[in-house]
Amino acid sequence: MSKDKWKKKYSKRKERDINFSNLSKIKINPLYTPDDNEDFDYDKDLNYPGEYPYTRGVQPTMYRGRLWTMRQFSGFGTPKDTNTRYKYLLKHGQTGLSVAFDFPTLYGKDSDDPLAQGEVGKCGVAIDTLRDMEILFDGIPLEKISTSMTINPPAAMLLAMYIVVGEKQGVPKDVLTGTIQNDMLKEYQAQKTWIYPPEPSMRIITDILKYCSENVPKWNTISISGYHIREAGSTALQELAFTLANGFTYVDYGIKSGLPVDTFAPRLSFFFNSHLDFFEEIAKYRAARRIWAKLMKDKYHAQNPKSYLVRFHTQTAGCSLTAQQPENNIIRTAFQGLAAVLGGTQSLHTNSMDETYALPTEKAVKIALRTQQLIAYETGVPNTIDPLGGSYYVEALTDELEKLTLEYFDKIETLGGVVPAIEKGFFQREISRSAYEYQKALEKKEKYHVGINIFEEEENVEIELLKIPEEVEIDQKKSLNKVKEERNNSKVKETLIKLREAAENRENLMPRILDCVREYATLGEMCETLKEVFGIYKEPIIF
Amino acid sequence: MELLQRFLKGDKPAIARVITKIENGTDPKLLEEIFPHTGNAYFIGITGPPGAGKSSLVNAIVPKLLENNKKVGIIAVDPTSPFSGGALLGDRIRMNDLALNENVFIRSMATRGSLGGLASKTKDIALVLDAAGFDYVLIETVGVGQIELDIAQVCDTTVVVLVPESGDAIQAMKAGILEVADILVVNKGDRSGADRLILEMKFAFELRDEKINWQIPILKTVAIENQGIEKLASTVKFHKEYLERSGEIEIERKNKLVLRVNELIEEKIKTHLHNYIIDQKQLKKMIDKAYERKITPHYITDEIVKKMFLKKEV
Amino acid sequence: MNKKIRILIGKPGLDGHDRGAKVIAAALRDAGFEVIYTGLHQLSESIVEAAIQEDVDIIGLSILSGAHMTIFPKILELLKQKNAEHIIVIGGGIIPEEDIKKLLKMGVKRIFTPGAPTNDIVDYIKSIIR
Numbered sequence: 011m012s013k014d015k016w017k018k019k020y021s022k023r024k025e026r027d028i029n030f031s032n033l034s035k036i037k038i039n040p041l042y043t044p045d046d047n048e049d050f051d052y053d054k055d056l057n058y059p060g061e062y063p064y065t066r067g068v069q070p071t072m073y074r075g076r077l078w079t080m081r082q083f084s085g086f087g088t089p090k091d092t093n094t095r096y097k098y099l100l101k102h103g104q105t106g107l108s109v110a111f112d113f114p115t116l117y118g119k120d121s122d123d124p125l126a127q128g129e130v131g132k133c134g135v136a137i138d139t140l141r142d143m144e145i146l147f148d149g150i151p152l153e154k155i156s157t158s159m160t161i162n163p164p165a166a167m168l169l170a171m172y173i174v175v176g177e178k179q180g181v182p183k184d185v186l187t188g189t190i191q192n193d194m195l196k197e198y199q200a201q202k203t204w205i206y207p208p209e210p211s212m213r214i215i216t217d218i219l220k221y222c223s224e225n226v227p228k229w230n231t232i233s234i235s236g237y238h239i240r241e242a243g244s245t246a247l248q249e250l251a252f253t254l255a256n257g258f259t260y261v262d263y264g265i266k267s268g269l270p271v272d273t274f275a276p277r278l279s280f281f282f283n284s285h286l287d288f289f290e291e292i293a294k295y296r297a298a299r300r301i302w303a304k305l306m307k308d309k310y311h312a313q314n315p316k317s318y319l320v321r322f323h324t325q326t327a328g329c330s331l332t333a334q335q336p337e338n339n340i341i342r343t344a345f346q347g348l349a350a351v352l353g354g355t356q357s358l359h360t361n362s363m364d365e366t367y368a369l370p371t372e373k374a375v376k377i378a379l380r381t382q383q384l385i386a387y388e389t390g391v392p393n394t395i396d397p398l399g400g401s402y403y404v405e406a407l408t409d410e411l412e413k414l415t416l417e418y419f420d421k422i423e424t425l426g427g428v429v430p431a432i433e434k435g436f437f438q439r440e441i442s443r444s445a446y447e448y449q450k451a452l453e454k455k456e457k458y459h460v461g462i463n464i465f466e467e468e469e470n471v472e473i474e475l476l477k478i479p480e481e482v483e484i485d486q487k488k489s490l491n492k493v494k495e496e497r498n499n500s501k502v503k504e505t506l507i508k509l510r511e512a513a514e515n516r517e518n519l520m521p522r523i524l525d526c527v528r529e530y531a532t533l534g535e536m537c538e539t540l541k542e543v544f545g546i547y548k549e550p551i552i553f
Numbered sequence: 554m555e556l557l558q559r560f561l562k563g564d565k566p567a568i569a570r571v572i573t574k575i576e577n578g579t580d581p582k583l584l585e586e587i588f589p590h591t592g593n594a595y596f597i598g599i600t601g602p603p604g605a606g607k608s609s610l611v612n613a614i615v616p617k618l619l620e621n622n623k624k625v626g627i628i629a630v631d632p633t634s635p636f637s638g639g640a641l642l643g644d645r646i647r648m649n650d651l652a653l654n655e656n657v658f659i660r661s662m663a664t665r666g667s668l669g670g671l672a673s674k675t676k677d678i679a680l681v682l683d684a685a686g687f688d689y690v691l692i693e694t695v696g697v698g699q700i701e702l703d704i705a706q707v708c709d710t711t712v713v714v715l716v717p718e719s720g721d722a723i724q725a726m727k728a729g730i731l732e733v734a735d736i737l738v739v740n741k742g743d744r745s746g747a748d749r750l751i752l753e754m755k756f757a758f759e760l761r762d763e764k765i766n767w768q769i770p771i772l773k774t775v776a777i778e779n780q781g782i783e784k785l786a787s788t789v790k791f792h793k794e795y796l797e798r799s800g801e802i803e804i805e806r807k808n809k810l811v812l813r814v815n816e817l818i819e820e821k822i823k824t825h826l827h828n829y830i831i832d833q834k835q836l837k838k839m840i841d842k843a844y845e846r847k848i849t850p851h852y853i854t855d856e857i858v859k860k861m862f863l864k865k866e867v
Numbered sequence: 868m869n870k871k872i873r874i875l876i877g878k879p880g881l882d883g884h885d886r887g888a889k890v891i892a893a894a895l896r897d898a899g900f901e902v903i904y905t906g907l908h909q910l911s912e913s914i915v916e917a918a919i920q921e922d923v924d925i926i927g928l929s930i931l932s933g934a935h936m937t938i939f940p941k942i943l944e945l946l947k948q949k950n951a952e953h954i955i956v957i958g959g960g961i962i963p964e965e966d967i968k969k970l971l972k973m974g975v976k977r978i979f980t981p982g983a984p985t986n987d988i989v990d991y992i993k994s995i996i997r
Contacts (some may be wrong), residue, residue, distance in 0.1 A: 113881035113932050117908075125910065129881050202883025202907055207777075243886045329886075333980045367963045367982050368933065376987025434604070434718075445886050446893050453984050462982045475963050476742065478933065548777060549906045551643040553889060566951060569922035577870045638871070639896035645917055646906035652913040658920055662902050665871070 013043060029456045032290040033448070036410055042402035050405065052322070055300070059395045063303040063434055065408070066295050066396035067354040068319045073339045073392030079357035081158060083325065085110035085135035086369050088489075089145035095372075096150060097470045102376060103383065110134035111168075116203050118537030121486040133369065134547040137488045139530045143171040143246040144178065153181045156190035158357075160322065163193035164520060166218055167536050170527040173519040174228065176407035178474040182488035189230035189279060189323075192218060195428055199437035201238035202549070205537055208321040208429050210544035213258065214519060216267040219274045221520035231547040232260055233323065239437075240283035241329045243445020246294050249283060250411060251418035252437055254301055257368040259428040261310055275306065276316035280356075284346040286459075291346070292398055293407035295322070295353030301412055301423040324350035331366050334461035336473055341364040344381050352398055358382055368475045380479060397444070438552040488530065497530040506539050507527050513543040557586055562788060563624075565658060568685045572660055575677050584677060585592040587684040594626070594683035595793055598704035600696035600733075601714030607693050608647035609776035610714055610785075610817050615651055618689045624656045626682030630675055630694035633663040639728035640664075644693065673820060676707045676813065696729070705733035709802065710792045712736045712785075715754075717746030723838060734769055735792055738785060742773035766793060795854065798849075822861075872996050873923040876912040879942070882932035883907055887959060887981075891927065894985035900992070911938055915945040924996045928972045930960040933990055935970065943974050955995065959983065 020040060030038050031263040039046070050154075054288060057063065060070035077169050082104055085092045096107055114126035120138050121130045130136050137143060147157075161168045169190050176186050193209040197204050204211070216234065222231045236253035244252065257278060264274045280298065288516065303318040311320065326346035331339045340363045348358045360378040362370030370378070386392060398404045425431040451457040458464045509522040519540075526536050558761040559567035571587070611627060618625050629644035640663030651657045660682075664672045675692060682690045694704055696713065700788050705711040714736040718741075730737070736756055739747050754771050770788050774781035796802035839853045876892045878885055885907055892902045903921050918926050930938055939958060946952050958970070959979040964985060967978045976995065979988055 012974055015753050042876045113934075119881070125881055125908065128934030129932055132933030133882070198882075202885060203881075205882075241884075241886070243890070332982055366961060368961065442886075442889050442893075446890050449890050449894070449985060453986060459982075463862075463984075469962065475965075480936075545778065548609070549646050551906075552903070553641050553643065553893060566922075566949070569920050575874075579870070634896060634902075635895045637899045639899040640901045640983065641892055641896045642901060642905070645903065649906065650981045651910075652905075652916055653910075659917070660920055661903050663871070663902075717944050724896045 011040050012043065016041075019269055022141060028458075029451075032246070032287045033457075034245040034408070034411070034414075035286065036247070037413075039161075042406050044402065046402055046406040047409070049498050055405075055409075056399055059470040062307070062318060064299040064313070064319060068299065068321055068356070071396040072354060073351070074395070075388075077386050077392060078351065078355050078382075079106045079156070080088050080104050080155060080379060080386075081106040081323065081357045082375060082379055083108040083109045083110050083158075083160065083359045084375065085112075086133075086476070087135065087478055088135065088486055089133040089135055089142040091131070091482075093146055093150075093523075096146075098372060099375070099379070100150075100155075101547065102379060104379060106156045108359065109146070109160065111159075111161055112136045115164070115168075115533060116161065117535055118167075118205050120532050120534035121483065122533060128209040128483070130486050132253050132478050135304065136482070136486045137168065137171070137484070137531050138534070140174055140527050141150045141530060142176050142530045143168075146225050147172075147179075151181075152176045152179055157192075157491055159188065162191055162194055162203055163211065164199075164212055164533055165190045167225075167527065167533055168219065169222075169229070170520065173263050173524065174527050183226045183320065184228065186226055186229045189233050190218075191233045191235060191281070193232055193235045193256065193260075193281075193307075195259060195432065196235050196238050196253070198432045198547070199236075199239060199252060199256075200242035200244070203431050204547045205541065206544040207547045208432060210258065210540075211493065212263050212429070212545075213516075214540075216263050216269075217518045217524045219260075219264050219277075220267065220269060221518055227277075228278065231274065231277045231282045232399050233243075234260065235281040235309055237281050237283045237325055237430070239441060240285060240327065242441050243329075243448060244288050244407070244441045245444050246287065246356055247411060247414050248418070248440060248444060250294050250298055250301075251415040252440075253280065253282070254298060255419060255428050256304065257302065258310075264426075264535050265310070265324055271306075271310050272314040272317050275310075275312055276314060277320070277436055279356075280320050280322035282322050282324050283327050284324050284350045284353075285457055286330050286342070286346070288345060288349050289351040289398075289404055290411075292353045293411055295324075295350070296396075296399075296404070296408045297357065297411040297415065299354070300408070301415055321356045323471070324353070325360070326350070326353040326361045328361055328365060331361060331363075332459065332461045333366040333471070335467060336363050336366065336451075336471060341378060343378060347381055348385055348391065352396075354396060364473050364475060364542065366428060367473065369478070371474050373474065373478045374445045412482060433469055433550075435550050438550070442553055444472070472474050492532050494532070496505060501529045502526070502531045502535070506535060510539050510543060513538065513540055557583075560587070563686050568658060568662070568681070572681050572683075572866075575681055576662070576674050584680070587681060591680045591682035592683065594679075594687050594690045595710075596679060596683075596708040597762060597789060598708030598710065598711040599689050599691060599693045599714060601738075601740075602716075603695050603702060603717060604720045605714040605716045606776050607695075607714050608644045608740065610774065610782075611644075611646045611691055611693050611713075611739060612650055613774075613776045613779055613782045614786050614789075615648075615657060615691070617782060618691075619654070619656055620791075622656075623688040624686060625658075625689045625691060626685065626687035627651075627657065627659045627691045627693065628661045628662055628675060628678055628682070629659065629693065630664060630672065632695065633665050638665075647805050658682065659687070662841050673816065675786060681706055702729060702733060706809055706816075709805065710735045710789050712738055712789070714738045714740050715750060716741045717744045717750050735767065736785070736788055737769055737771045738774055739771065740774050740776050742781065743775050743778075765837065766799065767792070786811075826857070826861060871899070871901045872902055872925070872992065873901045873903065873921060874925045874927055874992065875905065875914070875921060875923045876927050876929065877905050877917075878907045878929055879909050879911055879914055879938045880906055880930060880932045880934045882930075884931045885929070887931070888929040891929070891959070891985060891988060894989060895992075898989040898993075900989075909940040911916045911945060915942060915949060915951070919949060922996050923954060925955040925957060925992060928956065928958040928960075930958060930962070933961070933965075935962050936966055939970050939975050940973055957992075959988075973976065 027069040056065045059067035115137045147452045176205045222229045234257040240249040299320045302320045306312045307316045326343045343360045360381045362374035362539040364374045503527040570823050632640050633640045642661035677689050678730050711728050711733050842848045895902045955976050957977045
């Protein structure tokens, strides 16, 4: 039968009355055939896993060699509380740690800051000084575990604390493995945890790149994150395009600071969201690998194949979870986790069902972890590499996302690049608009969300929740005070002055920050010191 | 205590409430009651194209105006959505440093019904802040088309803010800028193109042939980094002294009263015309006739205006 | 006839999750409200002072950081201190049911949880202001 014949038959029948486009507003055809991949060239477009342009995966063996790292983002209360949770997760088969800090820490503020009131230990663990970090990793051997830290403006300080904890455990710097997020561009665009203006932030980041390429070579220095762009309301396409544009901007800055591209590019890693539209997500990961590889080779002339790789962590979409019928979130998360695995993720966090209410309980976290283990050990999905490669649909979608991403790059270019586009509010406006359009689409029932605008129920949700007691804040402030009493305050002052001088004199900040950390300077003290030199960022008015 | 008494004592909730009443037009007597207490504040207008950093400039300059125990009232005007009648007022975001200062009062306003221009009510609200005892009243608004003329009509000193990027907007605004600016500021002056813009504006100002005593200063600022702010504040104060010394302030303020009266007359006539005079049914009939080329639009106009003046009450 | 509902949308605390706040702000604007948005990372004191100067009918707070049991009581207390108890306080965010009960008892008028349609919020505000 010819395609035209089928088309005729198809058009005679009725379609369901819904909008058949995906979340990036790409129109989805009823059927994909070889016609949709006309110029398809296996070697050029796909090639073998571990081979340029890496569409099928970054390693030759993928999950047949080693499964993805199961890394649940976690942290709450005092460092001691979180240390207990880490030991629980490791006992249940988790293979890497991922630290969630509380808002004051993320924002470079101490637990006794007026703006920290009510926030200490709530959405993550509170870290004020090296002492807290020592407690957090007590009994966890840093040479055996890789640790991811979601931290941005104060990334240098938290990394320094981790390095010093390593020193105290007798683990040399070049053995440490892990990741700091350290992606400030997406903060200005989406996540909005900022301290300094963009230029000094970029300087701190390049200081870290430089320091680590020489001293902590196994550390992933930036985790270029689309996750938050997506959570703030972008489409999959915007997540892909903005994240990669940010990545190339870090490459530009690294090169501008005098680093040869191959010295730092292999340590760049990525962090993506996995949202509701299954195939769109899979195509997104595949397109990301191909676009990055091509440009790193053709535009930046990287020689080391490791510079071409998009190695990425995935977290399932927090914003897709519903407070209504929360058990459904387990299923949503399972689909999203599966998409990430089919897309070739290197590590995965699966959300817990109760996260629209509070931080997850142990039970909820365990189900989320088990979800990954089910994908890994029961479904058979990891048995073959890139199982959807060659699917007419997935390949067409991958091509389409690549094309549209390059169009976004052109737009950003005409605005003068990523930093000027941030200053002009381009990304912020794009994301806000998508968020609002999605909400409108839900309200007009052009898109469905089970429990929200279809299959709603009158219900009395009763689930067990994790409570962070108010004492956490009191205890944390007490222990902060104790550190301040016990440390050598004149030494602290001295190291802070040196940090200030380094900032003024464009010296690399990392060695100075390490000195401050060793003397138990607080996170707030270090950030305030740099503020005096760098100034603070003010939110632009963008709706 | 009476609202008015609390208001005159500088009680912020009372000031806020008086503004609301005037803005909503719910208490027509109120303006009369406060008017005798006005005439003491110095009005400064800050206008320019969108994205010029006007709010940041206000945030930076106000601390300088507050020196010597002065009080500053700020009106930040943003457009009302023509579709919904609602508005998103975000200028406070950039003025956070002032939020808790007890000598500062900030009020966000939407343009509401006024077409294109600065809300007529803004001018009355400026008077409210004057009566409430603020030494300086700042009006911050986007300058497009009509507005920069409007703002100059209320303010003693009008500061027009430009940025290097707003090239096209500036071309469109040039005539308006020349007409209204007492001080010109090129903000974000650290960006490329700033010096060229300054040269261009200097050139444009030199071309003016009228004999004017006040040479419009062109200043460079980087508001978010507090650069050039000291100079701007002293220039504003210098302009104030100039107006006072030369006696121009009295002439200007009287002129402004004339303009305000004219404007109010127009407004009143318009409202009256639309609310009472124009009989929509009759108008429709006449339009049909005009469409058939039986009568002219001029004829219709004459008929309506004639009818209006026969009415006695306004 | 010129009366408009004025609402202040505030983001107290340190979290940067302003997606919800901005979506609500846009929806309220489209419903004809005048929406004053004060930006991220606001002290409770600044929010209350802004609400008073702007003479808003209602304050809507978006809190996703878990600090709701600290921030809501503080805002209510400050409004009381400043004789501005007439300003209604509502909120939205990640807030567990049992905390919602406590907050309502304290004087918060209504809490919307994730997934609430913007229309419901608009209708609710219209129903209580007048």
